[in-house]
Amino acid sequence: MRDVGDVQDGDGGPQAAAGAVDEADREHPAAVASVERRVAEGALGPGAALPPVRRLADGLRVSPGTVATAYKELRQRGIVATRGRGGTVVAQASAVASPSPGGLAGLGLWASPSGVSADPGAAFAALPGARSHRSTPRLARLEEAVRDWLRPDGVPVEHVTFAHGALDLIGRLLSVELRPGDAVAMEDPGYHHLLDLVTALGLRMVPVAVADEGMRPDALRAALRVGVRAVVCSPRAQNPYGGCFSAARRDALVEILQDEPEVLVVENDHASSVAAPPLWSLTSGGLSRWVHVRTVSKFLGTDPQWAAAACDSVTPARHDGRMLLTSGWVSHLLQETVHGLMTDDGTRAQEAYVLRRETLRKELGGRGIDAHGASGMNLWVPVRDESAVVNGLRSYGWWVAAGARFRLASEPGVRISVAELEPADAVRLASDFAAVLGEGEPEATYGG
Template sequence: MYVAAQYSIAGATAKGIAASIERGVAEGGFGPGDALPPVRRLADELGVSPGTVATAYRELRQRGVVVTRGRGGTVVAQAPSVASRRPPRVPEGLVDLAGGHPDPAFLPELRPPALVRPTYGSHRASPRLGRLEGLTRDWFARDGVPSEHVTFAHGALDCIARLLSTELRPGDAVAVEDPGFHHLLDLVPALGLRMVPVAVDTEGLDPEALRTALRSGVRAVVCSPRGQSPTGAFFTRSRRDDLVAVVREFPEVLVVEDDHNADIAGVTAHSLAAAGLERWAQVRTVSKHLGIDLRWAGLACDPATLARHDGRLLMTSGWVSHVLQETAAGLLADGEVRRLVAAGEAAYAARRTALIGALAQYGIRAVGASGLNVWVPVRDESAVVNGLRTRGWWVAAGARFRIASAPAVRITTAALEAEAAQGLAADFAAVLGETQATYGG
């Protein structure tokens, strides 16, 4: 029985109806277990087609806001959530090539400041250390990104979550890369937003696919200019220019670039953020080249985006720890650390190239032009992952990175030496041969 009559659902489109219901859940108009009206009844009440309501309910199910209980109808979930794309635990005894992590040999030791003097009150009035702010401006300016307006966050995902939650409302659409960063593909629906997949090739986002997504009503775009996870794609100059031409047709859309591999991508930056867009932001994190425990990121953006981000930050955590800021500043300014990072960037490029070349010797196509990973298209992800597991390798099935794109596996090459790459390629070819013998084709 439909019991949530105290909340009036509104909307003339599937997106509007879904957003209305989600607001009802957030504001308490619907409680866990409350039944939504049957599709045809709600369609009659709103003057829309049953298909429109059915689409709204389907979107809510995909985000975990509601569940369907057969004849019991559609009800609000007990604990609205989304299915996680987090990786499974690495089995013991296997070489871990699934995590996307850097080689520890190229990470500096973290050196927090030896002395931190107590201060009176909070740092809300001066949340950013001047020394680190200057280093951050230089970091972005090095690659042509406007650095007049910069601020800090607790890592890339923390920053992107704040940007999207201040800019968009539940039910709004976000264009994401497909295949794309699995944590982002978890984050967007967790914020109550709809994902619109945009195809990626070796040069990043496909311009026509992006135009189609923007025409559908997308309010924000999240992409990587280089070191794209999982494919290693990067924007060439010509691709960047094509994408800029598309985005300028939709000046109200916020473009967020995640340049998380800025210092170890191995390629020149041709970013959208450097193109003079009206609404833009670029976030850079230090996790991949200075250490995963250094939860600090820099953000450069337009003035309106900066104000919204920092306004929300002040209402929540307030600021990034000054101890953390001092640590980051010390590392960014250290010449020895910069040389270590540069050595890592060269090694990562050589290791990617080594595996791609080794696989090519067996007629296996792989891509990975920048960053820490190689993406290998396959027909059967499970067969490849399990086959390599029996040979001592643990690689990532592509399913957790994909929405509508073709199957593949991701291999992190950051710590994979050239000799080991030859062995992995031989095992990969053997697994593919076994799969073809078993399933044909």
């Protein structure tokens, strides 16, 4: 049997791989396994093209049905995607994990800043004995700590619940409240894992453009007109654009949402206090259906997979009822650990994020490069050619994220995660960024 890596693209492009197959259509699992292996090993990256069905079948001396069946299974499993006349390509958010490129400064993925995450050791050492999880799914003292955490920001705290992280909670809520085919208003550009989650649930995304103050009211109003049943947004540290609600923007959005009492509003305050700007929460505006979500990963580290939510009176029962059918509850051991660590208010992390973000933004601005990031851990830099910028920066030793995974209808850009970028390195990164833009667009001041 031959490997599809031996089949050259007919247009002289890069080699593509789909697997070892023979002449029998029942051999398509080998093709599927080969693609998965090559994606997992990084030989086929997001967007890499696979040969057309007939060309690949001819090259491997198998029937077109064998290749077509393999491609169909790969699409169903989320490993590849079909782009019409663009052919079959590796999905931007493939269901197969691939390694991060070695030898590069990783500024494409978020990581907690060095030296600012809390140490869970002391909390583990003080854990008490077992309790009844069914009768007490949430520890009372952690519930009160969450209320104390939210109350100063004006979030109503009568009803709270816990989950295994923000994505876990949001995914469960959307699966309970909506049905496949329903429309959800999503930030554009928005957090790629949320976009992937909504797609996986079979929901239809309606893009809502964002700016430095978060969701644009005109774009939200347009989304509501087409019948969205939920709105997912970030009040600050918006990922990847970095926007944050002002008081005026919050009021404008609330005024629009008050006319849609059946629409569920999911406010994902993932960075909470370490985002730096104050919270102007939609939940303080008297909405009928709402949930405010927070996690601790941005200042306690990524291991505590825990999230808290304050909700309207209906939402907790629906969420918790579905949780009972799966994991049942959030581990008491984890709850005790989070409670013990929450005495660290995250100030060190907040200061680190602000310094690193603002240092890089200043250095980029000094070179005529526009960068958005009013809060949080990322900068969004508009560019004309994402691939050229990403690949150009790799040649200088930097790894940033192409904006394609974050965008629905918005203009191209790249996301730089600054959590691991030491301020002393910002000058070199900005200089290299300017050099890449100059190499690709010699007449342009910057790529936006």
